[in-house]
Amino acid sequence: MVDIDLYLGDALQELAHLEDNSVDLIITSPPYADQRKHTYGGIHPDEYVEWFLPISEQLLRVLKPTGTFILNIKERVVSGERHTYVLELILAMRKQGWLWTEEFIWHKKNCYPGKWPNRFRDTWERLLQFNKQRQFKMYQEEVMVPMGDWAQTRLRKLSETDLRRDESKVESGFGKNISNWIGRRMAYPTNVLHMATECGNRNHSAAFPERLPEWFINLFTEEGDTVLDPFMGSGTSIYVAQRIQRHAIGIDINHDYYSMVYEATHPKQAFLCEEEKTYAANNHSKG
Amino acid sequence: MVDIDLYLGDALQELAHLEDNSVDLIITSPPYADQRKHTYGGIHPDEYVEWFLPISEQLLRVLKPTGTFILNIKERVVSGERHTYVLELILAMRKQGWLWTEEFIWHKKNCYPGKWPNRFRDTWERLLQFNKQRQFKMYQEEVMVPMGDWAQTRLRKLSETDLRRDESKVESGFGKNISNWIGRRMAYPTNVLHMATECGNRNHSAAFPERLPEWFINLFTEEGDTVLDPFMGSGTSIYVAQRIQRHAIGIDINHDYYSMVYEATHPKQAFLCEEEKTYAANNHSKG
DNA sequence: CTGCACTATGAATCGCTAA
DNA sequence: GTTAGCGATTCATAGTGCA
Numbered sequence: 187m188v189d190i191d192l193y194l195g196d197a198l199q200e201l202a203h204l205e206d207n208s209v210d211l212i213i214t215s216p217p218y219a220d221q222r223k224h225t226y227g228g229i230h231p232d233e234y235v236e237w238f239l240p241i242s243e244q245l246l247r248v249l250k251p252t253g254t255f256i257l258n259i260k261e262r263v264v265s266g267e268r269h270t271y272v273l274e275l276i277l278a279m280r281k282q283g284w285l286w287t288e289e290f291i292w293h294k295k296n297c298y299p300g301k302w303p304n305r306f307r308d309t310w311e312r313l314l315q316f317n318k319q320r321q322f323k324m325y326q327e328e329v330m331v332p333m334g335d336w337a338q339t340r341l342r343k344l345s346e347t348d349l350r351r352d353e354s355k356v357e358s359g360f361g362k363n364i365s366n367w368i369g370r371r372m373a374y375p376t377n378v379l380h381m382a383t384e385c386g387n388r389n390h391s392a393a394f395p396e397r398l399p400e401w402f403i404n405l406f407t408e409e410g411d412t413v414l415d416p417f418m419g420s421g422t423s424i425y426v427a428q429r430i431q432r433h434a435i436g437i438d439i440n441h442d443y444y445s446m447v448y449e450a451t452h453p454k455q456a457f458l459c460e461e462e463k464t465y466a467a468n469n470h471s472k473g
Numbered sequence: 474m475v476d477i478d479l480y481l482g483d484a485l486q487e488l489a490h491l492e493d494n495s496v497d498l499i500i501t502s503p504p505y506a507d508q509r510k511h512t513y514g515g516i517h518p519d520e521y522v523e524w525f526l527p528i529s530e531q532l533l534r535v536l537k538p539t540g541t542f543i544l545n546i547k548e549r550v551v552s553g554e555r556h557t558y559v560l561e562l563i564l565a566m567r568k569q570g571w572l573w574t575e576e577f578i579w580h581k582k583n584c585y586p587g588k589w590p591n592r593f594r595d596t597w598e599r600l601l602q603f604n605k606q607r608q609f610k611m612y613q614e615e616v617m618v619p620m621g622d623w624a625q626t627r628l629r630k631l632s633e634t635d636l637r638r639d640e641s642k643v644e645s646g647f648g649k650n651i652s653n654w655i656g657r658r659m660a661y662p663t664n665v666l667h668m669a670t671e672c673g674n675r676n677h678s679a680a681f682p683e684r685l686p687e688w689f690i691n692l693f694t695e696e697g698d699t700v701l702d703p704f705m706g707s708g709t710s711i712y713v714a715q716r717i718q719r720h721a722i723g724i725d726i727n728h729d730y731y732s733m734v735y736e737a738t739h740p741k742q743a744f745l746c747e748e749e750k751t752y753a754a755n756n757h758s759k760g
Numbered sequence: 761c762t763g764c765a766c767t768a769t770g771a772a773t774c775g776c777t778a779a
Numbered sequence: 780g781t782t783a784g785c786g787a788t789t790c791a792t793a794g795t796g797c798a
Contacts, residue, residue: 266607267572273560285554309663320553376596586789669792
C-alpha cells in the first residue's frame with residue numbers, strides 16, 4: 187500500500203517541510219473568500235491574493251517541473267459584483283513563475299435551488315491549471331469517454347465531405363487519416379466537466395465529488411506518483427489518491443478534519459501490514 | 474415594425490453617432506485576438522485591451538443606467554498558455570466605471586475537434602455581463618426552463634430520437650417549441666448555457682446561434698427596447714432583435730456583412746410599408 | 761407528420777520547417 | 780534568435796431529404 191502523509195497545521199508552515207520538486211500533482215480547493223472575519227478559513231476578498239501568494243510560492247517550489255497544479259476556485263459576489271481576486275490571483279501567480287495553461291469548467295449539475303432579483307444560480311466553478319513549464323506529464327488516454335451514438339452509423343461510411351476534406355489542403359477537419367477512426371469507441375474529453383455535487387455524504391460537506399479529483403489524478407499522475415492537497419478539508423482528494431495507488435500528502439489546520447481523514451485512511455493498520463499487496467490487488471475493482 | 478439602424482464603419486467612429494443613455498442592451502462578440510484577420514485586421518493579443526477600451530468607453534456612454542452589456546469573448550492559447558488579455562480587460566473596464574456583475578458560461582456542445590499533447594478541446598466561452606449600476610432591468614420569467622421531474626416523465630414517452638433531439642431542451646431550455654412548455658412546472662435557469670454552434674448554415678458563419686442572443690434579449694429587454702451590436706458580423710443578434718420586436722442597432726466595418734444584414738432585415742420594404750403588422754404576426758412562426 | 765440516413769461545418773492548437 | 784506557414788490531429792450537432 188502506498189504511503190499517506192498527513193500534516194495538522196497551517197498550509198504555509200507545513201509546506202515548508204516538503205522537499206523541492208517532489209510532488210507530481212497539487213489539487214486543492216482553498217478556503218473561499220469570506221467577509222466574515224472569524225469563521226474557519228474565511229479570508230477577506232480584498233486580502234485573498236496577498237494571503238495566497240506565499241502559499242503558491244511554496245507550491246511552486248515543491249512541484250516537480252513536469253507536475254501540474256489544479257486550483258479549484260470561484261469568486262464571490264461582493265456588493266452585487268463578481269469580485270476580481272481570482273483574476274488578480276492568476277496574473278500574480280504568472281509573475282511568480284507559474285504558467286496558466288488552461289481553465290477547466292466544473293459544471294455542477296445538481297446545484298441547490300435559489301433565486302435572486304438580478305442573478306441566476308451559480309452552477310459552475312473554475313478549475314485553473316498551472317504548470318512550471320510547457321512540457322508536463324499528461325496521460326490523456328486514462329480519462330477518455332465513450333463516443334456519442336452518432337459514431338456507429340457515421341463511421342460505417344464516411345460522407346462525401348469527410349473524404350473531400352481529406353483531399354483539400356486548405357480545410358482541416360474530420361476525415362484525415364481515416365484509419366485512425368476505424369473501430370474507435372472512445373473520444374478525448376473536453377475542458378468542461380459535468381459532475382453533480384455530492385449530496386450522499388451526510389456527516390460533512392465535501393469540497394468536491396470524488397470523481398473530480400479522481401479525474402485529474404488519473405489525467406496527471408501514474409501509480410506511485412505523489413499527490414498533494416494543502417487544504418484537504420474532509421479529504422476527498424486524499425482518499426481518492428490512496429484508492430488509486432498514489433502517494434498522498436494532505437494538510438489541514440482543523441483538528442477534526444485531520445482526525446477524520448487519518449481514521450479513514452488508516453483502517454486496521456496492524457492487519458494490513460502483512461496483507462498490503464493482496465489488499466491493493468483486490469481493491470482495484472472498487473473504482 | 475420596429476426600426477433597424479445599420480451603420481457601415483469602424484465601431485469606435487460609428488458609436489459616436491449614438492446618443493448618451495439610449496441603449497437597453499449591448500450584446501456583441503468582438504473579433505477575438507488574432508482571429509478573423511480578413512475582416513477585422515486581427516488584433517494582437519498584447520494590444521487587445523488597449524484596442525478595446527476606447528470602444529467600451531463609448532458603450533458605457535450610450536448604455537442606459539439600467540441597461541446591460543453582454544460581452545462574448547474567449548482568450549486564445551499563446552505559447553502553450555491561455556493569454557491573459559481577457560482578465561486584464563475585465564480589470565481595466567472596472568476602472569473605466571463598469572460593474573462586472575456576472576460571468577455566464579456558454580458550453581458549446583459541438584466544438585471543433587482536435588487533440589494536442591497537453592490540451593483538450595475547448596468547449597466553452599465567456600459571456601461577461603457588465604452593468605453601469607447595481608440595479609438593472611432583468612425579466613427573469615421570460616427565460617424560465619421546464620423543470621426536471623415533469624420533463625423527465627414527459628420525455629420518457631417520446632421516441633429515442635426525440636429524446637436525443639430534445640436533450641438540449643431539457644438541459645438549457647433553449648428548445649424551439651418552448652411555448653409548449655409554458656404553464657408546466659418551470660424553474661429559473663442557471664449561469665451555464667448549453668448550446669451548439671450553428672452548423673447547418675451555409676454561406677456565412679455566425680458568431681453564435683440565434684438562441685444565444687435571443688435568450689439575453691428576452692432576459693434584459695422588453696418589446697420596443699433598444700439592442701446594440703457594435704460588431705454585428707452576420708447579424709444574428711440584429712436579426713433576432715427584429716424578430717422579437719426590439720429596436721436594433723448594428724455596426725460593422727465589413728461591407729459584405731453590412732449589405733447582407735441590410736437585405737435580410739429589409740425584405741420587400743415597399744410592400745411591407747402598408748402591411749407591417751400582418752407581416753410581423755405571420756413572421757412569428759419563422760423562428 | 762414521424763423516423764431515419766446523410767451531409768456540412770464550427771472563433772482550434774502544436775510542432776516542425778522555411779525564410 | 781524570430782516569425783510565418785503548413786501538415787497533422789480530432790467530434791458532435793443541426794438541417795435536409797426521403798420513405
